[in-house]
Amino acid sequence: MTVIPSYALYGENHDFPDVLHCERIFDRAKGLDWIIAPHRHAQLHQFFLITHGSTQFSIDGETRDLMGPAMLSVPAFHVHGFHFSPNTQGYVLSCPTREIDTLIGQDIEIQATLKTAFQGTPTDQIRTQFDYIYDEFCVETTLRTPMLRSLLRVLLCHIARNANDVVKAGDQKGIFQKFERLLIENPQKPINIDQFASDLGVSRTGLHRACHAATGQSAQRVAMQTKIQEAKRRLAYTQEPASQIAYRLGFEDPSYFSKVFRSYAGVTPTQYRARFETGLEFRRTRQNQNLTHKDPI
Secondary structure: OOOOOEOOEOOEOOOOOOOOEEEEHHHHHHHHOOEEEEEEOOOEEEEEEEEEOEEEEEEOOEEEEEEOOEEEEEOOOOOEEEEEOOOOEEEEEEEEHHHHHHHHOOOHHHHHHHOOOEEEOOOHHHHHHHHHHHHHHOOOOOOHHHHHHHHHHHHHHHHHHOHHHOEEOOOHHHHHHHHHHHHHHOOOOOOOHHHHHHHHOOOHHHHHHHHHHHHOOOHHHHHHHHHHHHHHHHHHHOOOOHHHHHHHOOOOOHHHHHHHHHHHHOOOHHHHHHOOHHHHHHHHHHHHHHHHOOOOO
């Protein structure tokens, strides 16, 4: 029977010595060959900020690949481990659960955000707050403890405030909705499911499961359908050449775009646009008329 280690702080078994502990990933992981074996903390909530580098991150048996910038929130008792790329930069912030409970009190929004493990892309405010906490932690000065508590509370508020932009582990509906929004807001991005999954803070498998649960289709097909739908809009309502539309939607080869479009739409881009040529001409005529004619008030 394998026993999962439970530590006060990484491999250390002594009681937690401070109001919080903040250190650089480089300082901790380099001496361990950039590998932190799976373990858990009974009374610590940990936050990881990865600013540069990549890591293979495991939590409760699920493995994910992360590329900085990224942020992780790991509540107590969650089994987690890391395999960092050499020279990974960022911070590890360890906070006793009793301190967090005291700080957040009855703030329901923060409680909900910290209830489960999650990962996401840190905002500038979050990254700056980690810097402030680390700088304060490293200096013994007057009012250090209340200052650290104040900085931690501000960090928790920033994390909760941006909770809508954080994909929570296991939230398949939320994952799909954010994936759909990412596709719609970034039509120019080439389809790279691994990169999309990384941007959303989930594994490739997790993204596929979310898409299949929502639509019955793979993430690849959902992404392509979204691109084709945008291509249809541009073919119907603009005069852009099909080749230009292809480039703007992240296709490097217009002929490949035409082939893919036909497989999804049943016709070529030129044939699809032909259906709307009369309508386009009518709209252009009406627009020209409106420039020289106003309806009476």
